[in-house]
Amino acid sequence: MHPMNTGNDKRDAADTTDFGYQQVPKAEKAARVRAVFESVAGNYNLMNDLMSGGAHRLWKRFTLSQTGLRPGQRALDVAGGTGDIAAGMSQQVGSNGLVILTDINAAMLAEGRDALTDRGIAGNVRYSLANAECLPFPDSSFDCVTIGFGLRNVTDKAKALRAMARVLKPGGQLLVLEFSHPVAPGLKPIYDRYSFSVLPWLGKVVAKDEDSYRYLAESIRRFPDQKTLQSMMQDAGLEQCRYHNLSGGIVALHRGWRL
Structure with missing residues (x-):
């Protein structure tokens, strides 16, 4: 992972990608996803x-x-x-x-x-x-x-x-x-509540893995x-x-x- 350096902001942005809501080095994402699915x-x-x-x-x-x-x-x-x-x-x-x-x-x-x-x-x-x-x-x-x-x-x-x-x-x-x-009217807020409350809870209770389902x-x-x-x-x-x-x-x- 690159050290903090304001002169390299563009380079750093190009070298990272999303892992859920986190930004991680591109080289690390595949391994993180692999761990989730394992x-x-x-x-x-x-x-x-x-x-x-x-x-x-x-x-x-x-x-x-x-x-x-x-x-x-x-x-x-x-x-x-x-x-x-x-x-x-x-x-x-x-x-x-x-x-x-x-x-x-x-x-x-x-x-x-x-x-x-x-x-x-x-x-x-x-x-x-x-x-x-x-x-x-x-x-x-x-x-x-x-x-x-x-x-x-x-x-x-x-x-x-x-x-x-x-x-x-x-x-x-x-x-x-x-x-x-x-795209259905009124669906997004319901879906958001379900995704960030029910899904992690199911992961925790059934799969014993809340973090993976939050990801x-x-x-x-x-x-x-x-x-x-x-x-x-x-x-x-x-x-x-x-x-x-x-x-x-x-x-x-x-x-x-x-x-």
């Missing part, structure tokens, strides 16, 4: 159900309805966690297709592998420990790339969007499912709004970018194509 991995699905009232399953189902995948195609699920989206895409591409599930966190990737194995999904899914910012796949490899509730944890979001656009085939689509900014609430607030993320996807080289607000804008599904 802590929550074992309770991840249970906590998702509790925190969203099960709505995360509907958000993922809607995402899967928009992939446009056909049998025999190839798909990539980035920061795929416990594999809910990868599982759905594996059914869409069939036995002659391929889905690769990646995560930067080994504990989360193991949870995903175990979850898919328990569901009898094995033959057309592969696993890769990978950073979203530097995906280890050739250009034009996939018909569809998804990232569900993972982009806000990435240190350099623009770099990750460029990496995901790079590995898309011409005509391929990127789907970004992420918490966003409420998750803070990371949602620091994430770009719908229009900003749409512009970032365009800057990454994607075309026809659009978004669908879900649950009053609490979540949004962004879509863009490599043409």
